[in-house]
Each structure stands twice: as structure tokens, then as C-alpha cells.
Amino acid sequence: MKDLTYTQLFQASIAVLLTSTLLVHTLLSGTTLTHILGFLSHNLTVSLSCAWCLFISIIYYLFTRPRPVLMLDNTCFKPSFDRRLSLEVCEYFVRRSRRFNSTSEEFMRGIYLKSGLGEETYAPPFIFQTDYEAKLQSAIQESQEGMFSTVDSLLAKTQIDPQQIDIVVVTSGSFAPSPSLSALIVNRYKLRPDVKTFNLSGMGCSSGVMSIDMAAKLLSSSRRVRYALVVVTESISLNWYFGDDRSMLVTNCIFRVGCAAVMMTNDPSRRQEAKMELVSSLRTHHGADDSCYTAAFQQEDEMGNLGVTLKKDLIRVAGLGLRAHIQSLAPRVLPLSQLVSYAYSVLMCALSRGDSKPMVPDFTTAFDHICIHTGGKAVIQQVSRVLRLSGEVTEPARMCLHRFGNTSSSLVFYELAYFEAKQRLKRGDKMWMLAFGTGFKVCSLVWKSLRDSYLDSENPWNDCIHRYPLKN
Numbered sequence: 001m002k003d004l005t006y007t008q009l010f011q012a013s014i015a016v017l018l019t020s021t022l023l024v025h026t027l028l029s030g031t032t033l034t035h036i037l038g039f040l041s042h043n044l045t046v047s048l049s050c051a052w053c054l055f056i057s058i059i060y061y062l063f064t065r066p067r068p069v070l071m072l073d074n075t076c077f078k079p080s081f082d083r084r085l086s087l088e089v090c091e092y093f094v095r096r097s098r099r100f101n102s103t104s105e106e107f108m109r110g111i112y113l114k115s116g117l118g119e120e121t122y123a124p125p126f127i128f129q130t131d132y133e134a135k136l137q138s139a140i141q142e143s144q145e146g147m148f149s150t151v152d153s154l155l156a157k158t159q160i161d162p163q164q165i166d167i168v169v170v171t172s173g174s175f176a177p178s179p180s181l182s183a184l185i186v187n188r189y190k191l192r193p194d195v196k197t198f199n200l201s202g203m204g205c206s207s208g209v210m211s212i213d214m215a216a217k218l219l220s221s222s223r224r225v226r227y228a229l230v231v232v233t234e235s236i237s238l239n240w241y242f243g244d245d246r247s248m249l250v251t252n253c254i255f256r257v258g259c260a261a262v263m264m265t266n267d268p269s270r271r272q273e274a275k276m277e278l279v280s281s282l283r284t285h286h287g288a289d290d291s292c293y294t295a296a297f298q299q300e301d302e303m304g305n306l307g308v309t310l311k312k313d314l315i316r317v318a319g320l321g322l323r324a325h326i327q328s329l330a331p332r333v334l335p336l337s338q339l340v341s342y343a344y345s346v347l348m349c350a351l352s353r354g355d356s357k358p359m360v361p362d363f364t365t366a367f368d369h370i371c372i373h374t375g376g377k378a379v380i381q382q383v384s385r386v387l388r389l390s391g392e393v394t395e396p397a398r399m400c401l402h403r404f405g406n407t408s409s410s411l412v413f414y415e416l417a418y419f420e421a422k423q424r425l426k427r428g429d430k431m432w433m434l435a436f437g438t439g440f441k442v443c444s445l446v447w448k449s450l451r452d453s454y455l456d457s458e459n460p461w462n463d464c465i466h467r468y469p470l471k472n
Contacts, residue, residue, distance in 0.1 A: 067220050067266040068220075068268060069277065070265050070267075070274035071263070071275050071276040071277070071278070072160075072263040072264065072275065073154060073262075073275055074154070074261065074275070074413055074416065075150045075157070076259070076260045076414050077145070077150050077257075079146075082128070083122045083124075083257065085256065087109075087113075087119065090108075090112065091105075094108065096132060099242040103244070107249060108249050111249070111250055115376065115377055115401075116377035116380075116401045116402055117253075117401060120464070121257075121403070122258075122404070122405075123236070124141075124142040125142060125237070134240050136177070136238070138237040138238075139177070139238045140177065142236065143175065143181060143259075146233050146258070146259025147181070147184070147231050149259070151185065151188075153458050158263045160263060162189040162190060162191055163191070165189075165191055165228075167215060167225055167229070169182070169211045170185060170198070170233070171210070171231070171233070172201055172233050172234055173202065173203055173205065173207055174202070174298065174308075175237075176199070180199040181199060181231070181233070182197040183199075198214065203409075203437050203441065204296065205406070205435055206409065206435040206437025206443045207409040208409035208410050208411070208435060209281075209283075209433055210437070211409075212230055212264070212278070212281070215228040215230050220266060226265055227267075228263075230261065230262040231259070232259065232261070232262070232410040233260075233409075233410065234257075234258065234408035236255055239307075239308065243301045243305035245305075247309045247311065248308060248309050248310075251307065251308050254376050255406050255407075255408060256406060257407065259407075260413035260414070274450050274451075276447040276450055277448045278446070279446040279447060280332050280333065281443075282328060282329050282332070282443070282444045283442075283443045284328060284442050285440075286320075286324065286439075286441070291317060294311060295310075295311050295317040295318075295440050315378050315382050318379060318382055319385075322436075324442075326363075333363075333367070334363070334366050335366060338366070339361075341359060342359055345359035346358045360386070364393065369396075369429060369432070370431070370432045371396065371412040371419075371431065372384075372389075373435045374407075374412075376406060379436070380401065396415045396418045396419060399470065400415050402470065403461070403464065409435070414460065415433075416431070417460055419453065420454075420456060421462065423452075423454065423455070425453035426449065426453075427451055428449060430446060430447065430448055431447045431448075432446055
């Protein structure tokens with residue numbers, strides 16, 4: 001079967017069609033039964049061969065076509081009330097730690113006030129301890145609290161036995177302990193010995209979207225696996241910067257605790273229970289350019305303090321990466337009218353030798369909802385400028401930044417939870433998840449909603465959704 005080429009299968013199908021046509025023509029022309037039997041006898045061998053080839057081609061297609069990838073459900077971590085990091089708590093920690101000079105303290109205060117973060121974001125355990133020292137145990141505790149809480153909730157909602165899980169993908173941008181976080185999941189839930197585990201690290205805020213893309217490709221290409229568990233987390237504990245380099249202090253002001261878990265399947269029998277279907281995914285990597293590669297960079301300052309430097313041209317790099325990304329994404333998702341207009345504008349730009357610029361496609365014609373990377377207030381504004389999005393479209397990103405801060409790779413799932421808490425998702429709606437990551441990467445997921453959103457007792461927005469969107 002594998003030796004047959006698509007050309008041979010196509011030729012066989014055409015032969016069957018021609019043979020059938022000749023037979024019908026013979027019948028309609030009033031030919032006698034003797035001639036018909038003679039016709040059938042003469043063409044029987046060819047007909048049977050062609051029919052067999054057609055049967056093989058159908059079977060081959062059924063067994064090799066990509067399987068649909070479904071999101072059964074997802075959950076987001078909501079830390080306890082005593083982990084809330086208001087401005088007052090943040091200033092108290094900074095001053096009592098005595099690790100920053102007064103200039104750095106004022107700088108961080110200014111960044112916090114302009115960041116778009118509210119008073120109810122969450123911090124890791126070490127912030128509330130008396131020694132104010134981020135240690136490995138704090139990072140492990142932070143990871144365990146988020147991962148165990150979300151996975152417990154997810155298994156309860158989907159009614160999946162841990163023994164049914166075939167694939168585990170865990171992503172944490174900057175925390176990679178040994179044993180790995182995926183091994184921690186296997187140990188906690190006593191998964192099968194033959195479970196396939198993947199641990200992604202060093203990919204920044206885009207790794208949540210990338211891990212979904214990876215799990216989807218594994219599910220769509222194999223019939224031996226049915227369920228994939230994706231856990232998206234991050235660790236602030238070992239990435240809190242204790243120094244006075246301004247380019248590294250920004251991360252202290254905007255990154256907060258967050259975690260998400262997603263259960264995916266390729267089992268079509270669970271379509272009625274599934275929340276969404278993955279329609280398309282795209283990843284573009286712009287690390288070949290030096291300015292893109294170093295836009296967000298982990299390194300030590302002059303005093304040997306480890307931190308992540310956010311370069312001044314990070315927003316420019318994000319804009320350039322996004323423009324290149326949407327050039328590849330547009331043909332896959334835009335309606336024909338938008339594609340024709342865009343192609344015409346590109347042609348006019350070429351003919352005018354750069355005097356005119358290509359139009360920016362209207363992506364709201366392709367998507368009902370957009371989850372924009374909540375990397376910070378400036379990042380949201382840059383995406384809004386590049387894609388020419390209204391305040392209504394960027395509302396979930398801005399509200400998510402205010403309520404939870406930059407939760408890194410899990411942030412797009414907190415935006416999804418916002419849409420669900422507002423009950424805006426309807427059956428058939430399309431959603432675009434867009435995320436950026438160090439390196440520099442831009443990643444997209446396109447989902448189709450399979451059911452209307454409803455009130456979920458596990459939604460992290462439940463206690464505050466009535467206050468959003470904010471008026472100012």
C-alpha cells in the first residue's frame with residue numbers, strides 16, 4: 001500500500017470513472033444484454049483492478065489524514081489571598097530586603113505605577129518570608145503549587161484517569177530543575193511507564209503557545225496516543241533581580257505568578273464534550289537577527305547579580321517580528337476579500353518603489369476574539385498599533401495585565417478565562433492567541449469554539465469579573 005504514489009491512485013480512480021461512464025452509456029443506448037455482458041467480460045479485469053486501487057486509496061487516505069486536535073478543557077491557577085502583591089507589599093519587601101539603593105527603589109515604584117498592573121496580582125512564597133532570599137526550595141514550591149492545583153482541577157473537570165495520559169508537555173521559560181518538572185508530574189500522578197514526556201525551557205513568554213503547538217503535532221500525527229497534558233508555568237523565585245541595573249529591574253515590576261493546564265485529545269468521540277478545536281498554528285523565529293536575539297537576555301550585571309535585561313528596542317523588535325509573522329499568517333486565516341485587498345496594496349507598493357505602504361489586513365474579519373500577548377502596557381499598545389486594533393479588542397489583554405500581571409507563558413489562557421467569565425464565546429467563534437518570546441519568537445494559535453461559554457466554578461475571574469472592564 002505504501003508503494004502506491006498519489007499519481008497512481010489518481011490514475012486508477014480516473015480509470016474506474018471512465019469504465020463506469022462507458023457502461024452507463026452502453027445501457028442507455030439500448031444495447032442488447034449480450035453486448036452488455038460482452039462489454040463487462042472484456043473490461044472485468046480492468047474494472048476490478050481499478051476498483052481495488054480506488055478502495056486502497058480511500059483506506060490510505062482515512063489512515064493518513066491528520067486527526068483533529070481538540071481542547072477538552074483548561075484551568076488557570078489562582079493563588080491564595082495572602083499571596084497578593086499590592087504596591088504597599090512590594091515597597092515593604094524592597095526596602096526591608098536592603099538589596100537596592102534609593103534610586104532603584106524610586107525607579108521600580110515609577111515603573112509599577114505606569115505598568116498597568118493592579119493591586120491584586122500574586123507573588124511567590126519568598127516575598128513573604130523573613131529572610132527575603134530566593135532559594136531553590138521557594139522555586140520548587142512555587143512550581144508545585146501552580147502545577148498541582150491546575151492539573152488536579154483539570155483531571156476533575158475532564159474525568160480523565162491519569163493512566164490514560166499518553167503525552168506530557170511541561171514548559172517553564174527559565175526554571176529547569178533536575179529531575180525535570182515533567183518528571184515531577186509523572187511522580188505526582190503516577191503516570192504510565194511508557195508516557196512520553198517533554199520539558200521545554202528557555203523560550204520565554206511564547207512557550208505556552210509553542211507547547212500547545214507541539215502537543216497538537218504529536219496528536220495529529222499518531223493514532224497510538226489519545227490524550228496530551230500540557231502544563232504551562234513559570235518561576236519568579238530564582239529570577240527576581242537583586243541589583244541596580246535599570247534594564248533588569250523592570251522584570252521585578254511586571255512579572256507575577258501564574259500557571260495553566262490544558263487537556264488535549266485527538267479522539268473524535270469526545271468532540272461533543274470538547275471546548276475548542278485547534279484550526280491552525282504558526283511559529284516564526286527571528287533569532288538570526290542580533291537585535292532580535294538580544295532584545296530580552298539573561299545575564300549578570302557588573303556586580304554578578306543574575307537578571308533578565310530588557311533592551312530599549314524590545315518594543316521595536318516586537319513590532320518587526322509581528323509584521324513578519326502576520327505576512328505568513330494572513331494567507332491562512334484571512335477571508336478572500338481581505339487577501340485580494342492586501343495583495344493589491346503589496347503590488348502597488350512594489351510598483352511605486354516604496355512610495356506607498358502595504359495595507360494592514362483587518363484581522364477582526366477573520367477572528368471573533370483575540371488574546372494578545374500581555375507582556376506589558378507598551379507591548380499591548382505596539383500590537384494595537386501594528387494591527388490597528390480598537391480598545392475593545394485589546395480590552396481582555398489590558399484587564400488581564402491589571403488583574404494578574406505578566407504571568408509569562410500562561411497569560412493567553414488567563415485571557416481565554418476572561419472571555420469565558422464574560423460569556424462572550426459562542427459556538428463556532430474563532431479565537432486567535434498571539435504570544436511573543438525571547439529569541440525572538442512570535443507564535444499563533446487559531447481555535448474554533450465548539451460550545452457556548454458558561455459559568456465555571458474554577459474560573460480565576462469569578463470573584464472580580466463584575467468589576468471589569470475598568471472604566472479608566
